[in-house]
Amino acid sequence: MTTERTRRVRIADVALAAGVSKTAVSFAFNNPDRLAEDTATRIRAVAEQLGYRPDPVARMLSQGRTRAIGVLTPQPLSVVFSNPFFGALCEGIGLAADESGFGLYLISPLHGSLARAVGRASVDGFVAIGLSDSHPEIEGVRRSGLPIVFVDSAAMPGDATIEVDDESGAQAAAEHLIGLGHRDFTVIAMEPPMPFGRADPDSVIGRRMAGYRTGLARGGVELGNDRIVIGPSTVAGGALAFRHAWEAGQRPTAVLAMSDAIAIGVLRSAADLGIDVPGQLSVVGFDDVDMAAFVNPPLTTVHQPVRRKGEEAVRLLLSVIERRTSVAEQRRLETHLIVRASTGPAPTRTREVNRALPV
Amino acid sequence: MTTERTRRVRIADVALAAGVSKTAVSFAFNNPDRLAEDTATRIRAVAEQLGYRPDPVARMLSQGRTRAIGVLTPQPLSVVFSNPFFGALCEGIGLAADESGFGLYLISPLHGSLARAVGRASVDGFVAIGLSDSHPEIEGVRRSGLPIVFVDSAAMPGDATIEVDDESGAQAAAEHLIGLGHRDFTVIAMEPPMPFGRADPDSVIGRRMAGYRTGLARGGVELGNDRIVIGPSTVAGGALAFRHAWEAGQRPTAVLAMSDAIAIGVLRSAADLGIDVPGQLSVVGFDDVDMAAFVNPPLTTVHQPVRRKGEEAVRLLLSVIERRTSVAEQRRLETHLIVRASTGPAPTRTREVNRALPV
DNA sequence: AGCGTGCGCTAAACCGGTTTGCTAAAGCGG
DNA sequence: CCGCTTTAGCAAACCGGTTTAGCGCACGCT
Numbered sequence: 132m133t134t135e136r137t138r139r140v141r142i143a144d145v146a147l148a149a150g151v152s153k154t155a156v157s158f159a160f161n162n163p164d165r166l167a168e169d170t171a172t173r174i175r176a177v178a179e180q181l182g183y184r185p186d187p188v189a190r191m192l193s194q195g196r197t198r199a200i201g202v203l204t205p206q207p208l209s210v211v212f213s214n215p216f217f218g219a220l221c222e223g224i225g226l227a228a229d230e231s232g233f234g235l236y237l238i239s240p241l242h243g244s245l246a247r248a249v250g251r252a253s254v255d256g257f258v259a260i261g262l263s264d265s266h267p268e269i270e271g272v273r274r275s276g277l278p279i280v281f282v283d284s285a286a287m288p289g290d291a292t293i294e295v296d297d298e299s300g301a302q303a304a305a306e307h308l309i310g311l312g313h314r315d316f317t318v319i320a321m322e323p324p325m326p327f328g329r330a331d332p333d334s335v336i337g338r339r340m341a342g343y344r345t346g347l348a349r350g351g352v353e354l355g356n357d358r359i360v361i362g363p364s365t366v367a368g369g370a371l372a373f374r375h376a377w378e379a380g381q382r383p384t385a386v387l388a389m390s391d392a393i394a395i396g397v398l399r400s401a402a403d404l405g406i407d408v409p410g411q412l413s414v415v416g417f418d419d420v421d422m423a424a425f426v427n428p429p430l431t432t433v434h435q436p437v438r439r440k441g442e443e444a445v446r447l448l449l450s451v452i453e454r455r456t457s458v459a460e461q462r463r464l465e466t467h468l469i470v471r472a473s474t475g476p477a478p479t480r481t482r483e484v485n486r487a488l489p490v
Numbered sequence: 491m492t493t494e495r496t497r498r499v500r501i502a503d504v505a506l507a508a509g510v511s512k513t514a515v516s517f518a519f520n521n522p523d524r525l526a527e528d529t530a531t532r533i534r535a536v537a538e539q540l541g542y543r544p545d546p547v548a549r550m551l552s553q554g555r556t557r558a559i560g561v562l563t564p565q566p567l568s569v570v571f572s573n574p575f576f577g578a579l580c581e582g583i584g585l586a587a588d589e590s591g592f593g594l595y596l597i598s599p600l601h602g603s604l605a606r607a608v609g610r611a612s613v614d615g616f617v618a619i620g621l622s623d624s625h626p627e628i629e630g631v632r633r634s635g636l637p638i639v640f641v642d643s644a645a646m647p648g649d650a651t652i653e654v655d656d657e658s659g660a661q662a663a664a665e666h667l668i669g670l671g672h673r674d675f676t677v678i679a680m681e682p683p684m685p686f687g688r689a690d691p692d693s694v695i696g697r698r699m700a701g702y703r704t705g706l707a708r709g710g711v712e713l714g715n716d717r718i719v720i721g722p723s724t725v726a727g728g729a730l731a732f733r734h735a736w737e738a739g740q741r742p743t744a745v746l747a748m749s750d751a752i753a754i755g756v757l758r759s760a761a762d763l764g765i766d767v768p769g770q771l772s773v774v775g776f777d778d779v780d781m782a783a784f785v786n787p788p789l790t791t792v793h794q795p796v797r798r799k800g801e802e803a804v805r806l807l808l809s810v811i812e813r814r815t816s817v818a819e820q821r822r823l824e825t826h827l828i829v830r831a832s833t834g835p836a837p838t839r840t841r842e843v844n845r846a847l848p849v
Numbered sequence: 850a851g852c853g854t855g856c857g858c859t860a861a862a863c864c865g866g867t868t869t870g871c872t873a874a875a876g877c878g879g
Numbered sequence: 880c881c882g883c884t885t886t887a888g889c890a891a892a893c894c895g896g897t898t899t900a901g902c903g904c905a906c907g908c909t
Contacts, residue, residue, distance in 0.1 A: 139635060142896060152859045157897060167857060182633060187612040188550045189895035192864050197547065198610065199595070208584025208594065209797075213780070218577040225567025229598060234611060235567065236558070237594040239584065251557065252593060253546040253612065274541060276498060366780055395784050421572070421725055425754050427786030438568075501866060511889045516867060526887060548865035551894050 140183045149177040160185070191253060199234035200448060201254035203272070203279075205262050208239045213365045214392050215420045216437060217260075220282070223441025224258060231449055246271025256452045258282060258444045263323070263334045278451040282444045285333040291451060292461045293444045297335055298342035300433040300466030301387075304415045305346025307431070307468055308385045312477035313413060314352055317383040318343055319372045319393050321364035336389065339417065343387050358383070362393065369396020370403075377404060384412060384477045391416035391423045391432055398426060398473065409475030419469055429471035436464050499542045508536040519544070550612060558593035559807060560613035562631070562638075564621050567598045572724045573751050574779045575796060576619075579641070582800025583617060590808055605630025615811045617641060617803045622682070622693045637810040641803045644692040650810060651820045652803045656694055657701035659792040659825030660746075663774045664705025666790070666827055667744045671836035672772060673711055676742040677702055678731045678752050680723035698748050698776065717742070721752065728755020729762075736763060743771060743836045750775040750782045750791055757785060757832065768834030778828055788830035795823050 146153045151174060158165045159174035166174075191197045202224060204211045211217050221235075228235050238257070241248035246268045249257070256278040262269065263285040273279070280291045308316070320336055331337050340359075347354060358381070362372035369392060376383075377400070388394035394416030398408060406412050408428055416423060419434035443462060451458050505512045510533060517524045518533035525533075550556045561583060563570045570576050580594075587594050597616070600607035605627045608616070615637040621628065622644040632638070639650045667675070679695055690696050699718075706713060717740070721731035728751060735742075736759070747753035753775030757767060765771050767787055775782060775791035782789040802821060810817050 139895095141894095153896080154859060154898080155857090158858085161897075165857075170857080184609055184634060186551075186895055187610050188547060188556065189864090190897075191547045191612065192545075192551050192866085192895080193897040195864070195897095197612075207588050209581045209588065212577050212581040212584055215574065215577065215781075218571050218574065222568045222571040225571055225596070225598065229566050229568065229600075232600060234607070235596040237584070237596065239588060241588075241591055248593070250543055251546050253550065253556075275543060366784065395781075399784055422574075422754075422781050422785070425725065425758055425781070425785045427784065427788070429786070498865095500864095512866080513868085513889060514887090517888085520867075524887075529887080545865055548894090549867075551865080551896090552867040554894070 139186070140181050142183070142185065145174070145178045145181055145183045148181060149174045188253075197234075197253050197255050198232060199236050199254045200228060200445065200452075201236045201238045201249070201252045201257045203245065203249070203257050203259040203262060204237070204239045205245060205260070205266065206239065208237060210363065210365070211239065211260075213367075214390065215422055216364070216390060216392065216418050219418075219420060219437040220260065220441045223438035223443075224445050225441075226438070227442040227445035227449075231445075233445075233449070244268065244271075246274075249275050256280075256448045258441075258448055259284065261335060263331050265331045265334075278448060278457065280444045280448040280451070282440060283335045285331045285335075285337075286461075288461075289459050291447050291457075291459055293440055293447065293464070294335075294462070295435040295440065295464045296466050297338040297435075298345075300417065300435065300468070301339040301342025302346040303342075303466075303468040304387060304417070304431075304433050305343045306349055307470065308387070308413060308415065308474065309347060309350035309352065311385075311413065311474060312479070313385040314350060314477065315382070315384045316347065316352065316354065316358060316387060317373075317376050317381055317385075318354060318359045318387045318389070319369060319376075319397065320359060320361045320389045321368075321393065322361045339389050357381075364390045365392050366396040366399065369393030370400040371396070373397040373400040374404070385474070386412065386414045388414060388416050391418040391420040391430060394430055394432065394473070395422065395426050398428075398430070402427075408473055411478055413474040413477070415474060423469075424471065428473050431471045431474040432469055433466050434469050435466045440464060498545070499540050501542070501544065504533070504537045504540055504542045507540060508533045547612075556593075556612050556614050557591060558595050558613045559587060559804065559811075560595045560597045560608070560611045560616045562604065562608065562616050562618040562621060563596065563598045564604060564619070564625065565598065567596060569722065569724070570598065570619075572726075573749065574781055575723070575749060575751065575777050578777075578779060578796040579619065579800045582797035582802075583804050584800075585797070586801040586804035586808075590804075592804075592808070603627065603630075605633075608634050615639070615807045617800075617807055618643065620694065622690050624690045624693075637807060637816065639803045639807040639810070641799060642694045644690045644694075644696070645820075647820075648818050650806050650816075650818055652799055652806065652823070653694075653821070654794040654799065654823045655825050656697040657704075659776065659794065659827070660698040660701025661705035662701075662825075662827040663746060663776070663790075663792050664702045665708055666829065667746070667772060667774065667833065668706060668709035668711065670744075670772065670833060671838070672744040673709060673836065674741070674743045675706065675711065675713065675717060675746060676732075676735050676740055676744075677713060677718045677746045677748070678728060678735075678756065679718060679720045679748045680727075680752065681720045695748065702746050716740075723749045724751050725755040725758065728752030729759040730755070732756040732759040733763070744833070745771065745773045747773060747775050750777040750779040750789060753789055753791065753832070754781065754785050757787075757789070761786075767832055770837055772833040772836070774827075774833060782828075783830065787832050790830045790833040791828055792825050793828045794825045799823060 145156045159171045163171045259281045261283045282293045360372045362368040416432035419432045423430040504515045518530045522530045597607045620642045641652045721727040778791045778793035
């Protein structure tokens, strides 16, 4: 082929070769009705033969839109992808984006700054994941002027948001354990994307914590601060967090993990430590990721419609982008507890005593 | 705020407000040395106050580069993300992209056409995942003229590629099972992205199949075509494929699954069918995804350095992009078998006989 | 023949930045 | 005080498309 080291073919080259104006070439592709049919055909043939590909950047600039949406993650991609929850969310986001012909641009903090990364991104709007109102860079992100839909953020009146009923899901989890007789708990929370003092009570973490608390209160249990440990929402993070708690002397009969990734990590550590689940320890996760059903033992967890969350976020965003009107719709999807095999009755003191006596 | 419904601030607005030329404003940000220091400072102050954000698209156009790389997936995002392998790969890709300040653009077939999606993408280069040379659109993709690094593709001499030693990994898996006494196998392959006649012998699928075959040959086993079933590389796909094979009357003592996702699906179906793993059935996966260690039972699988694969692909691509020289480097990373608990000795006829006799 | 209409196409403006070449003023050495 | 070199900043070209306004021409009608 001769086109190896040659300069990119521009629209002007095609116009010249076909003996028409740039306008005509543009019309041949985007507005054929404004040209005689055979002219359009001829132009397209010439273009094809020259290997002409319209430059997408130039097209974006003159059209004023990019046909792409940005997915904002408050953490580096390497950490965000290690949480299976994110993969599932992307399934939904990808589905909706694909079907409407929009591309997906992943945006994570550029050398620590989300706002800077946002500034660099050529997109028509953003889906922000877990970006709370108290995030230090939220203002910089907003300043882009582009429409944003917030997923799993703290309540942001005036903005479009998609969330789930974290609180009642968490409450159901806690009540389930209370009902099984547990009274001794450890909660493993995911660390907020940016360490920012106390956790926002209205963030996902805050809401789940509130749900746990009211659920536990049903059994008269109050959660001490020492019983809340924090770690990254990954399998490794959960494993580490539980091991630390255990080594620090905590001996809960039940663990409330704020994500399935963490819960699976707990299962792992428990196995390593020789702790029987659910015999000695019950574990409840959150998310109901695909894998939750396949781990050992199958994980009791709070289901949330992750894919649908992604889908609806994109659809909502597209409606804002296309209607040019800022819809501040707030959608909240349901959650419910799924009981599998990682939870069981609390080990009773009676049984321990019985075992100790037989002598 | 008053900036609500106002038009976007352009560089000319800043220039006007600061009483300088557009050039000066541009220099103030990108080339401050060419301006007196206080002038630059003043311009930046004015820009800040006006809330000026340079339009990334315009900047791309004039600079001729986008600082973004495209990730080409031959299947829709919704399916590609349901394979945990892809998430892990993206971890590596994201890591390398983040650290060099490049953005990530996900590109999946747009309404069925990858080439069209590629044409729409404003990026400086592509990392193509599993895009084989026999893919019908490969020519259209190449025509973009942008540098491409192929990951897990059929051997493409003249192109930059990253792959792993699929064949010897697969062979090790097969030999492991042979060593355990198995003689009755079912192979579950992942379906190629595009149905394209016979599988390319030099694709990932072809290479793994070859590895299986030589490994099995060590035990004198030859694989019948009826013992190869094909399905999507997802948990659900693997579950379905195994169930179908079982219902069709196959009674293997061991399953060779071409991905962990598939293998996990097999575990799932086996559990549903009341088949004991590894007592009655051994299962080996491929990839060694994070989850492989946590499923029930922990999965014996072929490890491949997925994250590193993503990282190296990006680094290789960036070197091509920046050096402007088309490096046709081909890298092959190692694989090795990791034995966990999903494989065990083949159920012996002897034992069955023994059990049947005691009467 | 004269006039209005619509078809087919084009020149030029535009999108919003960056970059090149140049000029005027200031600084400097002799 | 002159000529040479910097320095600071500007006007205009450029990136590669799309879109607007309008021109010339053929055709149909009266």
